[in-house]
Amino acid sequence: MILVMNYKASENDINKAVKQLEEWGAKTTISKGEKKTVIGIIGDKKALLSKPLNTLSGVEEVLEVSAPYKLASKEFQEERSIVDVNGVKLGGSHKCIIAGPCSVDTEEYVMQTAIAVKKAGATMFRGGAFKPRTSPYTFQGLEEDGLKLLAQARAETGLPIVTELMSERDIDVVYKYTDVIQIGARNMQNFPLLKEIGKLDKPVILKNGIASTVKEHLMSAEYIMSEGLKDVILCLRGVRSYETAMRNVLDVNLVPYLQKLTHLPIIVDPSHAAGKREFVSSLGYVGMAAGADGLIVEVHPNPSCALSDGDQALLPKDFDYLMDKLSKLESWNQEEWYDMDTNK
Amino acid sequence: MILVMNYKASENDINKAVKQLEEWGAKTTISKGEKKTVIGIIGDKKALLSKPLNTLSGVEEVLEVSAPYKLASKEFQEERSIVDVNGVKLGGSHKCIIAGPCSVDTEEYVMQTAIAVKKAGATMFRGGAFKPRTSPYTFQGLEEDGLKLLAQARAETGLPIVTELMSERDIDVVYKYTDVIQIGARNMQNFPLLKEIGKLDKPVILKNGIASTVKEHLMSAEYIMSEGLKDVILCLRGVRSYETAMRNVLDVNLVPYLQKLTHLPIIVDPSHAAGKREFVSSLGYVGMAAGADGLIVEVHPNPSCALSDGDQALLPKDFDYLMDKLSKLESWNQEEWYDMDTNK
Amino acid sequence: MILVMNYKASENDINKAVKQLEEWGAKTTISKGEKKTVIGIIGDKKALLSKPLNTLSGVEEVLEVSAPYKLASKEFQEERSIVDVNGVKLGGSHKCIIAGPCSVDTEEYVMQTAIAVKKAGATMFRGGAFKPRTSPYTFQGLEEDGLKLLAQARAETGLPIVTELMSERDIDVVYKYTDVIQIGARNMQNFPLLKEIGKLDKPVILKNGIASTVKEHLMSAEYIMSEGLKDVILCLRGVRSYETAMRNVLDVNLVPYLQKLTHLPIIVDPSHAAGKREFVSSLGYVGMAAGADGLIVEVHPNPSCALSDGDQALLPKDFDYLMDKLSKLESWNQEEWYDMDTNK
Amino acid sequence: MILVMNYKASENDINKAVKQLEEWGAKTTISKGEKKTVIGIIGDKKALLSKPLNTLSGVEEVLEVSAPYKLASKEFQEERSIVDVNGVKLGGSHKCIIAGPCSVDTEEYVMQTAIAVKKAGATMFRGGAFKPRTSPYTFQGLEEDGLKLLAQARAETGLPIVTELMSERDIDVVYKYTDVIQIGARNMQNFPLLKEIGKLDKPVILKNGIASTVKEHLMSAEYIMSEGLKDVILCLRGVRSYETAMRNVLDVNLVPYLQKLTHLPIIVDPSHAAGKREFVSSLGYVGMAAGADGLIVEVHPNPSCALSDGDQALLPKDFDYLMDKLSKLESWNQEEWYDMDTNK
Secondary structure (H helix, E strand, C coil), X not given: CEEEECCCCCHHHHHHHHHHHHHCCCEEEEEECCCCEEEEEECCCHHHCCCCHHHCCCEEEEECCCCCCCCCECCXXXXXXXXXXXXXXXXXXXXXXXXXXXXXCCHHHHHHHHHHHHHHCCCEEECECCCCCCCCCCCCCCCHHHHHHHHHHHHHHCCCEEEECCCHHHHHHHHXXXXXXXXXXXXXXXXHHXXXXXXXXXXXXXXXXXXXXXXXXHHHHHHHHCCCCCCEEEEECCECCCCCCCCCECCCCHHHHHHHHECCCEEECXXXXXXXXXXXXXXXXXXXXXXXCEEEEEECCCHHHCCCCHHHCECHHHHHHHHHHHHCCCXXXXXXXXXXXXXX | CEEEECCCCCHHHHHHHHHHHHHCCCEEEEEECCCCEEEEEECCCHHHCCCCHHHCCCEEEEECCCCCCCCCECCCCCCCCCEEECCEEEECCECEEEEECCECCCHHHHHHHHHHHHHHCCCEEECECCCCCCCCCCCCCCCHHHHHHHHHHHHHHCCCEEEECCCHHHHHHHXXXXXXXXXXXXXXXXXXXXXXXXXXXXXXXXXXXXXXXXHHHHHXXXXXXXXXXXXXXXXXXXXXXXXXXXXXXXXXXXXXXXXXXXXXXXXXXXHHHHCCHHHHHHHHHHHHHCCCCEEEEEECCCHHHCCCCHHHCECHHHHHHHHHHHHCCCCCCHHHHHHHHHHC | CEEEECCCXXXXXXXXXXXXXXXXXXXXXXXXXXXXXXXXXXCXXXXXXXXXXXXXXXXXXXXXXXXXXXXXXXXXXXXXXXXXXXXXXXXXXXXXXXXXXCECCCHHHHHHHHHHHHHHXXXXXXXXXXXXXXXXXXXXXXXXXXXXXXXXXXXXXXXXEEEECCCHHHHHHHHHHCCEEEECHHHCCCHHHHHHHHCCCCCEEEECCCCCCHHHHHHHHXXXXXXXXXXXXXXXXXXXXXXXXXXXXXXXXXHHHHHHHECCCEEECHHHHHCCHHHHHHHHHHHHHCCXXXXXXXXXXXXXXXXXXXXXXXXXXXXXXXXXXXXXXXXXXXXXXXXXXXXX | CEEEECCCCCHHHHHHHHHHHHHCCCEEEEEXXXXXXXXXXXXXXXXXXXXXXXXXXXXXXXXXXXXXXCCCECCCCCCCCCEEECCXXXXXXXXXXXXXXXXXXXXXXXXXXXXXXXXXXXXXXXCECCCCCCCCCCCCCCCHHHHHHHHHHHHHHCCCEEXXXXXXXXXXXXXXXXXXXXXXXXXXXXXXHHHHHHCCCCCEEEECCCCCCHHHHHHHHHHHHCCCCCCEEEEECCECCCCCCCCCECCCCHHHHHHHHECCCEEECHHHHHCCHHHXXXXXXXXXXXXXXXXXXXXXXXXXHCCCCHHHCECHHHHHHHHHHHHCCCCCCHHHHHHHXXXX
């Protein structure tokens, strides 16, 4: 951490700041420029995490040098993490396509979709039983009945299931049925929920927030991991922007960027990012082209009967088409690029 | 709601769309332009809320005409709501300044602050006992012990208290102590929590989300109100932007804008929006100048010992200065402007 | 265009609005909902382009239905445009990689780069002689001397050259040397410059603005085209966001989106979007994966001597690596997707 | 400037970076943390402005410590600048309201408006003769005929005039008539234009860009000032956001923020920021409440006949109302706050 003193800061300001920092347990180095003095802080910064550094007299700016997350970082673990879900692997060299309806609705549709996506090559099945809806007047999910249908789909197809958990109150029931717990964008910073999940032993897919930064996304992974759970999968679903072409803006180049910062697997959610069926497949394709470890994508055999987000559901034929294209795609491999770079 | 058909849509597409809309329970009107046909939807749109209108063949765009919130709207209630908290009124012509520390820390600081802000003219007291922190390694709040200190401050000063609720699990304990429940930015779309709060009988301050829109803010108020609670106070704390001058960007002109859409009281949180002490007071001042019904502002007698957000805490002398300035300020009155407009 | 009247609008308001619209030359249709009335405007809207529709009494909102651009639209021209630059084609099925240094600096570097990128498969050569720099204290370009070096590179390699035009005053000199005129992000809405360029007969690469929308980008193309020039190439270089991982946020899914709206060729600029060399190649790769017609990418043999943007320059070996990867990549083909969709 | 080396950087990387920095003319200090080393750069950084610091092996991040602008900064000049336009002062304690139509249209309207705004207390008159319009198919301004009408209004009322300059080609004609040159949002980074204006001797109002940062705004002022002109007035007109409530988002708390960074006068443009008449006055009010040195506001006696931006024009009666309210408003004075702070 670095404190930049403003150009008017006196010797006295600098000395007092250093003294206060040392009282708070930090070691410092001072570097005096022609106009401004910079105070570097060495060693463990935990002690300073809650301190009001900006209130020290003469401080102009506080600059972060180290990442505020640890367990999620490449510094902590160099090799890429691999998550194993009942034998289905995700991460490292293991690609994984998760598909299924937005909401679990009827037994017929759920089974039909599960069979179709498995046939096309999906390796996990997704479906929502608890739905975060912007309006209180829309369908809110089948709850436990929905979870049972998911379990039935797993029994039928062998695909592990992924479903969203929205509330601490539903932890037990969701835990009972699901193989992977999904945390949605609106809960990325629901810290009490993240802590509870971190105490469990099931893999978690953590979507980024509505307008979160990469660092905040990693800090939320850290929340979960700090409770003991290691199997966190980051999911990119885009962020809010003034541009309304797509529902969200998703820069898939964040995949190689994240691979530099973290060992955690990274998947892409093209359905929520694009928001309209006709642009979902292309986004899934470029997400995998960027080197993502997988996709989570919504598929429904009859979108006009879907109880939520039918606008963005792929038809089974779309999913077949996408899977076929993906089978011929060579993903970008940023690690290979680094090798090329240093080995010349 | 309006469906804009694309310029290639055939007669058949149009007829099929109309038929489907009518099956979903909507009435329609058709207006054919030279290039594009527009289908208007009349009457109750609830039936269409979950329908995938974009999937209808030939549909280019779906435009919303009516606000998706009802109970929170001016259409539903013309006169401005007034919230009464143990005799302290907020809304309509009643201005209310809520002040206190970010986190409840020590008895000494809490009492000292409560007495100071009361003396300066604050009409409610705030303090956090459960804290949403970006990092799992920072102070997370005193929990029930903190609530007890708040209750003690109320006993001492007579000021009603405001504190944040972060989790469904803490509803009972927070309800027991507080006069007003605060929902923070990160929980603005924690729908299960909003529903539970809507079943209670205590006023709620609902902050806008990290990067929420005005409409989403109102929809979250609607979530609470749809469960029965009427006393919702909207709080503006700014939103995320690429500009880093302030912690958040807060356009106080949203105050008159919101007053057009909703009857709910509106307060401004200059502390979280500005993020640095030296810019908090000016923002509080312009928030009130814009016609807000009140402020919620952080004050701490010794910010360098504050356990969170010390950087943005006003000193008691700052708060005195601000209150003095506010006492001489005439707030903008948008209703008066409308009167001037129509009465010419 | 659609006028949504607010719920309080009287019969009189509606009649007066209709009358005013008709005086302005528009035809209207009225559709009365239960709460709100909607006035549709039919036919040529040119007459209404400058009219203050929001000032009509009772108008709540004005919604655009038709695209405000014409010549650039798919409605105007269904088949994809192909730009021919001295025999090098771009657009339709013709992919084109444009490479070269950010700034033209020395003869040695320019020639070395031109030869290297040609060998790797680039089909045009780029270099800046006039540079838009945020600071007045940085290198501003070699001007005509730079253009001469570019012409020399063309003579040596046969590659057509692309260079940026920043000012109306430089039109003649830039026109004299270049094969393709590039308009940078900061000039996307320099309307006087766009009009002048539209009167010339050389192809234009038009980058999107710092924070422009897709619609504004197309409107700026329209400015050029309305003066007569047809050969406009849209270039995506990302937009500003609060996220600082990359210099800009570039959602390559805008490529298929744009292909729906316009017949113009679309290229991607991964250098300015990523901003750091290590993330440029991956972004170029996913840009082409998304179906772009080409890339414009910065390459310099000795970035630490580059006079601008050395941070983002690829080394020749990086460019070789990227070109090799691209040779094996199958680009997404959104038109094929539409075919799959309708042919079921 | 500070270089943060990444945690894997070797001794050799650090030594090479220091050597390269010194070759580039910089002095350095090194501060070794437990994980990361930080290289501070001392003294004149001009030499490093164009250097690709990120390309040095082992560099993780480059942090700016000093502001990149000089002449515009408080460090360069402590006392607030006052601009004198034919005896009308702006800045310091001098408040100035600039009003007039968006576009100059007819003699009748121009004279009527000039007389009305003067009577209400405006101290300068504005009007556009060259208009930057998003669509090539809308009214582009009366050009020199418009400037003549402005001059006529000045002759009639004695108010100095302000008009926008869009192109280098129009410098002579605009210079001939106007008292203050206005540079619009779309030209904030038209660097060739800024340089030409800096060579003139007339005050300039420089609006911020569509989505510019405060720093970029100041850098553009620096461009003008580096050519010799001192009289630059910064104008805040809001920036793009995902929020569509207002046309732009304008955080008036940037006024005190800017006052900390620069000595230049700061005015607010509520018309373009709000975009709709009914929200312009409130925004003008809070802009002045925040301590701005003035407003630039659009007024038209018959907005439905205005040739551009009629939607946002105040009526003369609105302007009277606003001026009356402003006469009773005490502006926030951030310097007084600093005095209160240090003098306790």
